[in-house]
Amino acid sequence: MNKKSCHKFKKKKLAGDEHYRNVCQLCGYIDYGSPQVVAGSIVTYKNKFLLCKRGIHPGYGLWTLPSGFVEKNESVEMGAMREAKEEAFIKIKIKNIFGVYSIKKRNIIQIIFLSRISSSFCKPGIESLDVKLFKYSEIPWKKLAFPSVKWALKRFKDYKKGKKLPFLGND
Numbered sequence: 001m002n003k004k005s006c007h008k009f010k011k012k013k014l015a016g017d018e019h020y021r022n023v024c025q026l027c028g029y030i031d032y033g034s035p036q037v038v039a040g041s042i043v044t045y046k047n048k049f050l051l052c053k054r055g056i057h058p059g060y061g062l063w064t065l066p067s068g069f070v071e072k073n074e075s076v077e078m079g080a081m082r083e084a085k086e087e088a089f090i091k092i093k094i095k096n097i098f099g100v101y102s103i104k105k106r107n108i109i110q111i112i113f114l115s116r117i118s119s120s121f122c123k124p125g126i127e128s129l130d131v132k133l134f135k136y137s138e139i140p141w142k143k144l145a146f147p148s149v150k151w152a153l154k155r156f157k158d159y160k161k162g163k164k165l166p167f168l169g170n171d
């Protein structure tokens with residue numbers, strides 16, 4: 001049965017579960033409403049940070065880390081690599097898990113890697129207005145798209161001071 005077209009949800013409390021869930025009366029599918037995973041990267045090149053100026057809402061015209069929703073049958077790192085390619089035409093090399101940031105209000109879990117590029121070449125993809133490498137002192141703090149972007153870039157300084165990865169944060 002096609003799951004997308006059949007669902008007719010009813011709230012049900014399942015055995016061993018404390019909460020009511022939306023259970024499809026036709027196919028039995030349970031919609032837990034679990035968070036979606038966003039994969040992104042702090043991308044560095046010679047002490048500079050690659051940021052993308054968003055050409056889509058939310059955060060249109062503001063700067064962000066290359067990131068996006070992980071797709072079906074994709075690993076988190078594959079998602080981060082694909083997004084970096086789509087948004088900035090760069091081939092990132094993932095070095096570490098930098099942090100995990102939970103955005104409770106938007107039901108999103110963001111996994112942020114520490115990645116590198118081996119050349120300064122980048123150009124905006126279809127969802128970006130611009131892409132640019134910034135020195136840390138040049139980061140446009142007032143024009144960052146999301147709290148998680150600011151959080152990650154601030155934590156980078158802690159990381160440089162010797163704090164251990166990964167960082168954990170939430171909104």
Ligand SMILES: [Zn+2]
Pocket residue numbers: 003006007008024025026027028029
């Ligand atoms: Zn169904």
